[in-house]
Amino acid sequence: ISLKRGGGGCLKNARFWGDVAKDFFWKTKHTGQFLDYNFDVTKGEIFVKCMEGASTNISYNLLDRNVHERKLGDKVAFYWEGNEPGDELTVTYRELLQRVCQFANVLKSQGVKKGDRVSIYMPMVVELVVAMLACARIGAVHSIVRRSLPSSLFLPLIRSDGFYRGDKLINLKLLADEALQKCRDKGFPIEKCIMLKHLSKEAEETSLGSQSPPAKRSCPDLQVPWNPEVDLCWHALVRGASDECEPEWCGSEDPLFILYTSGSTGKPKGVLHTVSGYMLYTAATFKLVFDYQLDDVYWCTADIGWITGHSYITYGPLANGATSVLFEGLPTYPDVSRMWEIVDKYHVTKFYTAPTAIRLLMKYGSEPVQKYKRESLKVLGTVGEPINPEAWQWYYNVVGERRCPIVDTFWQTETGGHVLTPLPAATPMKPGSATFPFFGVVPAILNESGEELEGPSEGYLVFKQPWPGVMRTVYGNHQRFETTYFKKFPGYYVTGDGCRRDKDGYYWITGRIDDMLNVSGHLLSTAEVESALVEHEAVAEAAVVGRPHPVKGESLYCFVTLADGVTYNRTLEAELKKQVREKIGAIATPDYIQNAPALPKTRSGKIMRRVLRKIACDERDLGDISTLADSSVVEQLFQNRCCTAV
Numbered sequence: 001i002s003l004k005r006g007g008g009g010c011l012k013n014a015r016f017w018g019d020v021a022k023d024f025f026w027k028t029k030h031t032g033q034f035l036d037y038n039f040d041v042t043k044g045e046i047f048v049k050c051m052e053g054a055s056t057n058i059s060y061n062l063l064d065r066n067v068h069e070r071k072l073g074d075k076v077a078f079y080w081e082g083n084e085p086g087d088e089l090t091v092t093y094r095e096l097l098q099r100v101c102q103f104a105n106v107l108k109s110q111g112v113k114k115g116d117r118v119s120i121y122m123p124m125v126v127e128l129v130v131a132m133l134a135c136a137r138i139g140a141v142h143s144i145v146r147r148s149l150p151s152s153l154f155l156p157l158i159r160s161d162g163f164y165r166g167d168k169l170i171n172l173k174l175l176a177d178e179a180l181q182k183c184r185d186k187g188f189p190i191e192k193c194i195m196l197k198h199l200s201k202e203a204e205e206t207s208l209g210s211q212s213p214p215a216k217r218s219c220p221d222l223q224v225p226w227n228p229e230v231d232l233c234w235h236a237l238v239r240g241a242s243d244e245c246e247p248e249w250c251g252s253e254d255p256l257f258i259l260y261t262s263g264s265t266g267k268p269k270g271v272l273h274t275v276s277g278y279m280l281y282t283a284a285t286f287k288l289v290f291d292y293q294l295d296d297v298y299w300c301t302a303d304i305g306w307i308t309g310h311s312y313i314t315y316g317p318l319a320n321g322a323t324s325v326l327f328e329g330l331p332t333y334p335d336v337s338r339m340w341e342i343v344d345k346y347h348v349t350k351f352y353t354a355p356t357a358i359r360l361l362m363k364y365g366s367e368p369v370q371k372y373k374r375e376s377l378k379v380l381g382t383v384g385e386p387i388n389p390e391a392w393q394w395y396y397n398v399v400g401e402r403r404c405p406i407v408d409t410f411w412q413t414e415t416g417g418h419v420l421t422p423l424p425a426a427t428p429m430k431p432g433s434a435t436f437p438f439f440g441v442v443p444a445i446l447n448e449s450g451e452e453l454e455g456p457s458e459g460y461l462v463f464k465q466p467w468p469g470v471m472r473t474v475y476g477n478h479q480r481f482e483t484t485y486f487k488k489f490p491g492y493y494v495t496g497d498g499c500r501r502d503k504d505g506y507y508w509i510t511g512r513i514d515d516m517l518n519v520s521g522h523l524l525s526t527a528e529v530e531s532a533l534v535e536h537e538a539v540a541e542a543a544v545v546g547r548p549h550p551v552k553g554e555s556l557y558c559f560v561t562l563a564d565g566v567t568y569n570r571t572l573e574a575e576l577k578k579q580v581r582e583k584i585g586a587i588a589t590p591d592y593i594q595n596a597p598a599l600p601k602t603r604s605g606k607i608m609r610r611v612l613r614k615i616a617c618d619e620r621d622l623g624d625i626s627t628l629a630d631s632s633v634v635e636q637l638f639q640n641r642c643c644t645a646v
């Protein structure tokens with residue numbers, strides 16, 4: 001590794017990434033500069049280009065290269081573990097390549113061409129990865145949907161009948177039909193829908209699940225209306241398709257996928273990533289941040305519909321020829337030991353999850369963890385939000401038994417891959433800090449007037465230069481891209497996160513800037529208050545938002561989810577107030593505390609603080625809440641609002 005962390009001029013950067021690029025197959029070489037860009041709105045249009053002029057295919061690099069050049073054809077690509085224990089199957093690199101080619105041929109036969117957008121709405125099954133890579137193979141742009149379909153979509157839609165999440169049946173087909181109707185109403189007809197029967201009878205015979213005992217998975221009661229004019233059956237189409245498919249050679253800057261991310265306010269943004277830079281970046285970060293070795297079994301618990309799943313279930317691991325676990329279910333089903341049972345079953349060595357999952361499991365104590373050995377574990381990762389030191393300690397002490405380094409990876413849908421992160425066993429850890437920038441990433445901390453702060457300081461986290469995997473535009477709206485990320489501080493990419501740098505140069509994410517509270521002129525990070533609340537043994541999870549206050553500007557409205565078996569009462573309320581006051585200071589004393597049996601979360605587990613702010617103010621106009629995993633939580637919280645300060 002020849003590049004200094006947090007540094008590197010353009011030349012060194014190009015040399016570092018040029019070395020990474022040597023591992024991959026290029027149909028033609030790049031011509032211009034390795035990484036060309038403009039990050040300054042005052043100097044013209046914002047752009048980033050990596051390896052312009054080169055052509056390649058990402059599915060070729062993930063599959064054919066591993067099967068043919070690296071002789072990894074018989075290596076397991078995925079251990080699929082279904083929602084029901086015992087429902088499982090194994091897919092090798094060779095099989096995955098065949099399936100991808102077959103489905104790529106299916107897409108072609110349906111008229112999908114290079115540059116077309118394909119929307120995918122499927123549960124966590126291997127066919128989801130197949131669908132993504134089949135798009136990539138023919139140069140089509142995939143857009144995985146989590147809840148609602150953006151109306152700017154798309155030629156075909158690939159979806160599934162349904163799936164079980166724990167013991168709850170989710171009928172994806174019906175949800176998708178509703179969304180499709182909305183698209184039609186808005187004048188965006190979807191031409192074709194390919195449907196994967198995952199739960200119904202045919203799934204047994206033809207799907208990748210042929211080795212698994214599908215009885216537990218099938219669901220005779222699932223009602224799936226069928227419209228022969230639009231609906232096509234995955235299995236029937238694949239049955240007749242050839243398993244050879246010449247890849248479409250794509251330009252480096254051709255689009256690879258669009259992923260919609262809910263802006264903290266307003267309409268979701270279609271974050272667009274392109275082929276070569278994203279490939280290099282996810283491959284290199286996966287390899288170094290998880291210290292990937294060929295015999296590792298890696299497990300990322302994220303949903304593939306989230307960027308974490310795109311980068312660190314599909315693209316990064318497969319680019320390295322890694323073996324991964326792909327899990328359909330929940331950490332609490334059939335019981336709260338499920339994660340550790342899976343770790344032992346597959347001898348998982350590298351494990352990657354989110355703080356919210358850690359806090360959820362922490363509620364049940366260490367016994368369900370210690371029922372399993374977890375001897376195989378070597379590195380533990382976390383992503384998605386600042387991890388509070390208590391959760392960090394529990395993860396480190398209980399799950400990893402003090403022998404596994406924790407990689408707290410800070411990044412965003414927009415960054416494509418990790419940007420601030422420790423390297424395991426090489427970076428001395430500090431619980432709650434994402435530590436230092438990845439190679440070639442140059443962060444800075446700015447104050448309100450846009451001045452760079454030196455040494456220990458706190459302010460806006462920005463980046464001064466691009467790295468190969470950074471997003472290229474907001475799909476269909478380049479202006480929104482420039483306004484959202486580059487307008488506030490010309491010359492910098494603005495993350496929207498607050499950040500503190502300590503005397504040792506460690507970076508600490510303090511939460512979204514829009515989650516910063518200003519109480520009587522003091523800036524407070526919601527994460528800090530939440531962390532103080534969660535330190536109380538009665539509290540499992542906390543979310544804090546600002547509520548307008550006539551004198552202080554903002555007051556603190558706290559939602560707390562209690563640990564199992566604890567009941568809420570005035571004494572506990574007083575203890576919580578005291579706890580926060582002692583940890584942070586009188587200024588942070590909560591004004592309102594609401595007992596919240598559950599919090600509104602996105603499917604990726606992120607707490608929707610925007611919704612909580614509305615609840616705190618009793619404002620019923622919630623805006624777009626289509627990304628919420630369970631919207632009934634919201635009504636419940638409205639009913640039990642706190643009206644008087646504690």
Ligand code: WTA
Nearest residue numbers: 383384385386408409410411412413509512
């Ligand atoms: C937050 C997820 C603190 C942050 C990959 C960021 C984090 C947003 C961390 C992006 C972390 C993610 N520590 N905060 N390790 N990781 N975040 O787009 O606020 O779903 O801006 O991407 O999550 O969320 P996104």
